[in-house]
Amino acid sequence: LIQGGAGGPVLIGSASAGNMAPLQNFLARNGQPHHVLDPEADTDAADLVARYSPTRAELPLVVCPNGTVLRNPSETALAMALGMIGNSAQDRLYDVAVVGSGPAGLSTAVYAASEGLSVAVFDSRAFGGQAGASMRIENYLGFPTGITGQALAGRAFNQAQKFGAEMLIPVSIKSLDCSKASGAFTLATGCGHTLRAKSVVVASGARYRRPAIDNLEHYEGRGVWYWASPIEARLCANQDVVLVGGGNSAGQAAVYLSAHARRVNMMIRGGGLGASMSRYLIERIEATPNIELMFNTEVIGLDGAETLERVRWRSRLAPDEFTMDIRNLFLFVGADPATGWLEGCGVQVDRGGFVKTGVQNGEGAPAVPLLQTTVPGVFAVGDVRSGSVKRVGGAIGEGAQVVAALHGYLADAGSPTL
Numbered sequence: 001l002i003q004g005g006a007g008g009p010v011l012i013g014s015a016s017a018g019n020m021a022p023l024q025n026f027l028a029r030n031g032q033p034h035h036v037l038d039p040e041a042d043t044d045a046a047d048l049v050a051r052y053s054p055t056r057a058e059l060p061l062v063v064c065p066n067g068t069v070l071r072n073p074s075e076t077a078l079a080m081a082l083g084m085i086g087n088s089a090q091d092r093l094y095d096v097a098v099v100g101s102g103p104a105g106l107s108t109a110v111y112a113a114s115e116g117l118s119v120a121v122f123d124s125r126a127f128g129g130q131a132g133a134s135m136r137i138e139n140y141l142g143f144p145t146g147i148t149g150q151a152l153a154g155r156a157f158n159q160a161q162k163f164g165a166e167m168l169i170p171v172s173i174k175s176l177d178c179s180k181a182s183g184a185f186t187l188a189t190g191c192g193h194t195l196r197a198k199s200v201v202v203a204s205g206a207r208y209r210r211p212a213i214d215n216l217e218h219y220e221g222r223g224v225w226y227w228a229s230p231i232e233a234r235l236c237a238n239q240d241v242v243l244v245g246g247g248n249s250a251g252q253a254a255v256y257l258s259a260h261a262r263r264v265n266m267m268i269r270g271g272g273l274g275a276s277m278s279r280y281l282i283e284r285i286e287a288t289p290n291i292e293l294m295f296n297t298e299v300i301g302l303d304g305a306e307t308l309e310r311v312r313w314r315s316r317l318a319p320d321e322f323t324m325d326i327r328n329l330f331l332f333v334g335a336d337p338a339t340g341w342l343e344g345c346g347v348q349v350d351r352g353g354f355v356k357t358g359v360q361n362g363e364g365a366p367a368v369p370l371l372q373t374t375v376p377g378v379f380a381v382g383d384v385r386s387g388s389v390k391r392v393g394g395a396i397g398e399g400a401q402v403v404a405a406l407h408g409y410l411a412d413a414g415s416p417t418l
C-alpha cells in the first residue's frame with residue numbers, strides 16, 4: 001500500500017508548494033500510505049484546486065480519506081485529521097508513559113505492553129528516532145545483510161500496537177511534573193494537554209550535533225555521515241575523505257577510516273588535539289601517514305548534484321575560502337541529549353545533559369535500580385541515558401531491561417490516589 005500510494009490522504013500541489021516536502025516526509029516516516037497529484041499534470045487535481053481556489057500559501061490541499069480537505073496543514077493538524085492521534089489519552093491513567101519512540105522507547109513499549117502494563121508512547125515526530133534515519137543497520141543481531149532503520153522500527157511499531165501500547169505521534173512532551181499533586185506523574189504536551197501516568201520512561205534520545213554548514217541536511221545520507229561503520233568505510237575505499245572533529249570519537253573514526261580511505265583530512269576548529277583527545281589516540285593518529293591534521297579549519301558549505309561532490313572550507317586564521325573534491329564527509333562533533341523537557345522536575349542530568357541513572361544515595365542506602373533516575377518512578381533508557389553505548393542494540397536491550405524495574409516500582413507504589 002505504501003509503495004503503491006494506495007489509500008490514505010491525497011496531497012495536491014506542486015513539489016515546491018508550501019509544506020509539501022515536509023508533509024510527504026512526515027507521512028513516509030510514519031508509514032502512512034499517501035498519493036501526490038500535481039495540478040499542472042492532472043486534470044482532476046486542477047479541477048479541485050479551481051473549486052477550492054486556495055491562495056498560494058494554502059497549497060498543498062490535502063484530501064483526507066474521510067473527505068476533509070485541509071489547506072497546507074501542519075503535521076499535527078494532518079495527524080489529527082487522519083486519526084493518528086486522538087484525545088482519549090487525556091482521560092486515562094497509564095501504568096507507564098514512554099517519551100520517545102526510537103529503538104529504546106519502542107522496545108520498552110513492546111516488553112511493557114506484552115507483560116500486561118498499560119502503555120502510552122509519545123514522539124514529537126515519527127517512530128524510529130535516529131535509527132529511522134539510518135539507511136542500513138548492519139550490526140543489529142539477526143540481520144546479517146542489514147536492515148533499514150525504518151523497516152526495523154516499523155516492525156517494532158506494529159508489534160507494540162499488537163500488544164496494546166497506545167502510540168501518540170506526533171505529540172511532543174514539553175514538561176514533566178513529578179510532584180504527583182494529582183496522584184500521578186503529569187506530562188504536558190506541546191498542544192497544551194496534560195496526561196497522567198504512574199511511571200515514566202525517558203527514551204527521548206540524542207540528536208547528533210549538526211554544525212552550521214550550508215546545505216547540510218540535503219546531503220545527510222548522501223555523503224554526509226555521523227557514523228563510520230564498515231558500510232561507510234567501503235563507500236570511501238581509496239578516496240580522500242574529510243572528517244570534522246577533535247574528540248575521541250573523531251580520533252577513533254579517523255584511525256578506522258585510514259585503513260580504507262586513501263587520505264583522511266581531519267579538520268579541527270582548535271589549534272591542537274591535547275585538550276580533547278586521549279594521548280594514545282593522538283599517538284596513533286600521528287603515526288598514521290594518511291591522516292592529515294588540519295588545525296584551525298572549518299567546513300562552511302557543501303556542493304554537488306544529488307550526492308556530495310565538493311566541500312568548501314576555510315582557515316579560521318585567514319579570510320580565504322578553499323574547495324576540496326570530496327564524496328564523503330564525516331561529522332563527529334558530539335551529540336546533544338533531548339532533555340530540555342525534564343528541566344525543573346528533579347531528574348538529575350550529567351554535565352553533558354544526559355540523564356543520570358542508578359545513582360546511590362550514599363553508603364547503606366537501599367540499592368537503586370540501574371535504569372532509575374534520581375526521581376523514583378522515572379526511568380531512562382537508550383541514548384539519553386548518561387553512559388549508554390549509543391547503539392541500536394544497547395537501546396533495545398535497555399528497553400527490555402527497564403520493564404522489570406517498572407514492575408518492581410509499580411508493585412511497591414501500589415495504586416496512586418486518584
Ligand SMILES: Cc1cc2nc3c(=O)[nH]c(=O)nc-3n(C[C@H](O)[C@H](O)[C@H](O)COP(=O)(O)OP(=O)(O)OC[C@H]3O[C@@H](n4cnc5c(N)ncnc54)[C@H](O)[C@@H]3O)c2cc1C
Binds near residue numbers: 104134136171206382
Ligand atoms: C544516521 C545514523 C545511523 C546510525 N547507524 C547505526 C547503526 O548502524 N548501528 C547502531 O547500532 N546504531 C546506529 N546509530 C545510532 C542509533 O540510531 C541510536 O543509538 C539509537 O537510535 C538510540 O535510540 P533511542 O531510542 O535511545 O533514541 P533516538 O533514536 O534518538 O529516539 C528518540 C526519540 O525521542 C523523540 N523525542 C525526543 N524528545 C521528545 C519529546 N520531548 N517529546 C516526544 N518525543 C521526543 C525523538 O523524536 C526520537 O524519535 C545511528 C544513528 C544515526 C543518526
